Amino acid sequence: MARSTLYQLVASELRRTIYSGALGPGDQLPTEAELMLSHQVSRNTVRLALGELVNEGLVTRTPRRGTVVRERRPLLIHPQRELRPQPEETREAFAWAVSQEGRAPSQEIEVSIVHPVEEIASRLELPDEELAVVRRRLRFVDGQPYNTNDSYFPLALVADSEIARPGDITRGANRVLEELGHPQVRVVDDIWARMPTSSETERLQLQSGTPVVVYVRVGYDESDTPVRVAVSVLPADKHLIRYELESR
């Protein structure tokens, strides 16, 4: 491995003060002049080092406030919770997870009937020309746009149910699938990451250099037919996905 350059060393020391908690969210880093003095380096080196931390999403820089450690309070996503038997009155998984943390969930929902794109149609094993219902949700935490979740269902399956009607389903669409005789007994979760599209950047009000985690769950019923494909787009600085597994 090549030797670190000077600015990388400075970046690394600053990173350590953040990860160690010595500097917490909202705290200001020393000024450029102070860093030049304390690390005995040029202004250019200081700027490269700070640029590195901006790029990693650790700090933000504004002319007025200087360099400030970013708020990091990721929402913990527990993909396994959705699968456990829920009490009758339970709200759907996102609202539940957010309220658990003492924060206020809300959402905008839009229900459409679509020819899904190939990526969705193939996961839903939908024959050509078959339509799907998509429930597109933009979710907010404490009034801030937080993530999106688009859930696709075969139209033939859900046409006569609440899933195909606009508006929120308080008990969750999964419960409606159960009532229709298609409980999801197995799910496959795919997780990857990428840079956001420009419409995602706008919709989710992302700061530049923030990747998104894409989390796709395909739910299968007892006859192993896919009945739901849910695509979540999670800004990477605000979400942490956690699985707990036991060996058998």
Place this chain on the structure above:
Amino acid sequence: MARSTLYQLVASELRRTIYSGALGPGDQLPTEAELMLSHQVSRNTVRLALGELVNEGLVTRTPRRGTVVRERRPLLIHPQRELRPQPEETREAFAWAVSQEGRAPSQEIEVSIVHPVEEIASRLELPDEELAVVRRRLRFVDGQPYNTNDSYFPLALVADSEIARPGDITRGANRVLEELGHPQVRVVDDIWARMPTSSETERLQLQSGTPVVVYVRVGYDESDTPVRVAVSVLPADKHLIRYELESR
């Protein structure tokens, strides 16, 4: 939601030709001049649209070859596999997953004794001043740097074992933990994403605009003591993490 601008519409049409498979990895997109003509837009609009696809990691642009669809053959990571009983001769999980796909795994390994950073020490529940053994691996697929995996173990636990000695452990460190009387019976997996640090960019030869997925597994023994913290840094364009869950 705001209306899409012209370049976003062009980007969206190009994206569809890629996701649909009409253009596959290595295929060239039409030239700027051709796109101006076919979409009836200005050169500037075409460039903005292509910039968008570069940013998303879908294509690369070089003066000589033009715009080319990127190779997308993500390695499928199955975090659950590691927990299943393995036949005696099984190789460790990464090598196994890579060979399953008919590709050639290799790695460089470096074993050190360290004061782990706070983030690791707290996950390892390591008292102050206690040391850890870290096995840092840079992994290659078909000779290309692919990802890194740093596994930390309490020094007190593994000091006299192969884990604290340099070099590969063919049967995997997890097997050695079992032999030491500390099989991992429960794991907690945390997954998030961020932009890479400059040393990661260099070490993993990342193309610009490629985020990394960070996957941290903490393994607990029968007395619920953490015995291993494994941090994997997975370039987002080359990895897909998959979990399969059944409802009980």
